[in-house]
Amino acid sequence: MTPEPPPGTRCGIDTVEIPRLEKLLRATAPEDLGKLFTQQELADAGDGAGRTGSLAARFAAKEACCKLFPRETALGHLGPADFSVRSDGYGAPHVEVSPAARAAMNRAFVSEIRLSLTHTTHSASAVAVAEKRKFRPPWFGRLVYHLLPLRRGVVLKNMRRAFAEVLDEAEVVLLAQCYYGHFVRCLMEFFLRKRTIRIEGMETASAALAQGKGMLLLTGHFGNWEVATVDGIRQFTEFKGLFHFVRKPLKPEFFNRFVTWRFRRAGFGTIPSRGSLDAILDLLGQGQIVVFIYDQHATQRDGVPADFLGSPANTFRSLPIIAMSTGAPVVPATSWREPDGTHVLRFEEPVPVIDHEKTEDAVRLTATAFNKALEDALLRHPDQWIWMHQRWKEIFQPKRKRKRTSKVQKTA
Numbered sequence: 001m002t003p004e005p006p007p008g009t010r011c012g013i014d015t016v017e018i019p020r021l022e023k024l025l026r027a028t029a030p031e032d033l034g035k036l037f038t039q040q041e042l043a044d045a046g047d048g049a050g051r052t053g054s055l056a057a058r059f060a061a062k063e064a065c066c067k068l069f070p071r072e073t074a075l076g077h078l079g080p081a082d083f084s085v086r087s088d089g090y091g092a093p094h095v096e097v098s099p100a101a102r103a104a105m106n107r108a109f110v111s112e113i114r115l116s117l118t119h120t121t122h123s124a125s126a127v128a129v130a131e132k133r134k135f136r137p138p139w140f141g142r143l144v145y146h147l148l149p150l151r152r153g154v155v156l157k158n159m160r161r162a163f164a165e166v167l168d169e170a171e172v173v174l175l176a177q178c179y180y181g182h183f184v185r186c187l188m189e190f191f192l193r194k195r196t197i198r199i200e201g202m203e204t205a206s207a208a209l210a211q212g213k214g215m216l217l218l219t220g221h222f223g224n225w226e227v228a229t230v231d232g233i234r235q236f237t238e239f240k241g242l243f244h245f246v247r248k249p250l251k252p253e254f255f256n257r258f259v260t261w262r263f264r265r266a267g268f269g270t271i272p273s274r275g276s277l278d279a280i281l282d283l284l285g286q287g288q289i290v291v292f293i294y295d296q297h298a299t300q301r302d303g304v305p306a307d308f309l310g311s312p313a314n315t316f317r318s319l320p321i322i323a324m325s326t327g328a329p330v331v332p333a334t335s336w337r338e339p340d341g342t343h344v345l346r347f348e349e350p351v352p353v354i355d356h357e358k359t360e361d362a363v364r365l366t367a368t369a370f371n372k373a374l375e376d377a378l379l380r381h382p383d384q385w386i387w388m389h390q391r392w393k394e395i396f397q398p399k400r401k402r403k404r405t406s407k408v409q410k411t412a
Contacts, residue, residue: 010110010130012067016060017123022052038084056124057117058085064128065095065113069104078104085115093117095128106379109133109166135174135383141181145173155179155387162309163382178383185337186224190258197232201347208329208350209242214284216323217243218351219333220295220374221386224343226259228335230266232345244269244283245291246276277318284328291333292319295374295386297393304360306367309375313392320366324353330370334377336384348373 025033033042037055045054062080072078082101085093093115097105105113111133117126137145145152159172167175189195209215219225233239245263247270250256263270271279271290280290294316297303303314323330329350336344351373356362378385 010068012064012128014060014063015123015125016056018053018056021056040086041084044087053119053124057119057126060124061085061115061117061126064126068128068130072104103376135178137174137177138181140184141177144180144184145177151388154390158387161311161392175383179387182384189224189227195231196342197228198342198344199232200344204349205331205347208331211329212287213326213328214287215289216328216330217289217291217333218294218330218370218373220293222377223335223337223384225335228343228345230262234266240267242288243291244271246271246273247293248273284326294319294370297391304364304367306364306371308371311392315367315371317363320363332373336381
């Protein structure tokens, strides 16, 4: 008797009729085969009699992988081309995924997809099993969670809101303990002298800055952002003096003074979050870089409701408005800590603004696109985001005008 898979395990199964695929291959021009299979898949299938069966099994595997993510597939965000099958030195199949598929895996907390393929002379079948990510909090993360539960209620509430569909309560607690372990490491790293920093995507940032419109850097509280930024950017002397952070004062005050001192010592400017529009426009006009920390709650005056991790969150409207009015590229940047302690600072491809005939809708849609970029970064390392922050506060609604009642109506 086959044992049942663990709770929450995803499984996709698909079967392809080999004669039908053979007809499709004959009708498809060689240059269009790349839409169905990668060059590596075509090479692995060979040119012999079993080529069609091998390709049919691979196509069944692609479809089986799509079935692991029914929502994304139904919305057209994923398709067979987002998955490819390669064989290792022993002939065992392994799946390679596109960035879109990797984002879907992160959203579902899937760490790996395992495949099993088979085919006869008439049909090919594949089974895809998604292995769920496991959380292993360090001992000091467990200790702080139980003995020094700083804002533990907020942390758990935020995680339940964001991951109720994919994590059970025990997994939420483990993730929270991992987060507290990350928090402890961040505090310790401020006082360490030797740190290893790796920069990824600097050519993307350089190309965006070369457009001559300045650059808007979209980021959030990922990894140990202050450490990765200060130590990482310092490696590139050509960028010294170009970075300016729009930020609110931190609490407590001594910590804010310490962080501000480190930023200025590294050659970074700071801009107050209020009343700084003219200064931001001047800096962009000079071809400099303005950094927006975009994952915090915005007030009614400053924000627009935009989806973040499946729930509406008041999101700052200033960045979309500035991006739309100046044409400055918006480059997402994120950081995280590797298991060996290395800090990574990555610059992603620019996120375009979204046009709409109504300005308010354009602002909201663009803010949602910016939030989506932050989501993708957060889900890669969900334990290294600032879960203590109340990101999902009340969504402000326009106040309704109260009807005034005349004295005659009151008397009646």
